[in-house]
Amino acid sequence: MFGSRRDGETVTCIACGEECPRADAREYDKHGDRWDRQDKSFEYLCKTCFTETCRQPRDGLEATLAAAEAGETDRETFLRQYHELADDQT
Numbered sequence: 201m202f203g204s205r206r207d208g209e210t211v212t213c214i215a216c217g218e219e220c221p222r223a224d225a226r227e228y229d230k231h232g233d234r235w236d237r238q239d240k241s242f243e244y245l246c247k248t249c250f251t252e253t254c255r256q257p258r259d260g261l262e263a264t265l266a267a268a269e270a271g272e273t274d275r276e277t278f279l280r281q282y283h284e285l286a287d288d289q290t
């Protein structure tokens with residue numbers, strides 16, 4: 201064993217902004233098209249947020265993410281918009 205390749209690779213959860221190991225994250229593609237991976241950066245959800253979003257109506261999450269411009273704005277702006285939108289819905 202010469203070390204595991206996944207060691208040290210982390211991704212940032214789009215919902216809470218926490219970094220978590222890539223291996224533990226859930227890939228989330230707001231476009232719902234997992235086959236077209238070119239020129240796309242996938243978003244990731246940590247386990248906690250993934251579980252939480254699964255309890256929400258999927259349509260609501262999609263709309264919220266789209267409205268918050270997921271992947272189309274810088275993370276800070278996105279997270280702020282996301283949380284504002286999420287707060288509105290609850």
Ligand SMILES: [Zn+2]
Pocket residue numbers: 213214215216217218245246247248249250
């Ligand atoms: Zn998270």
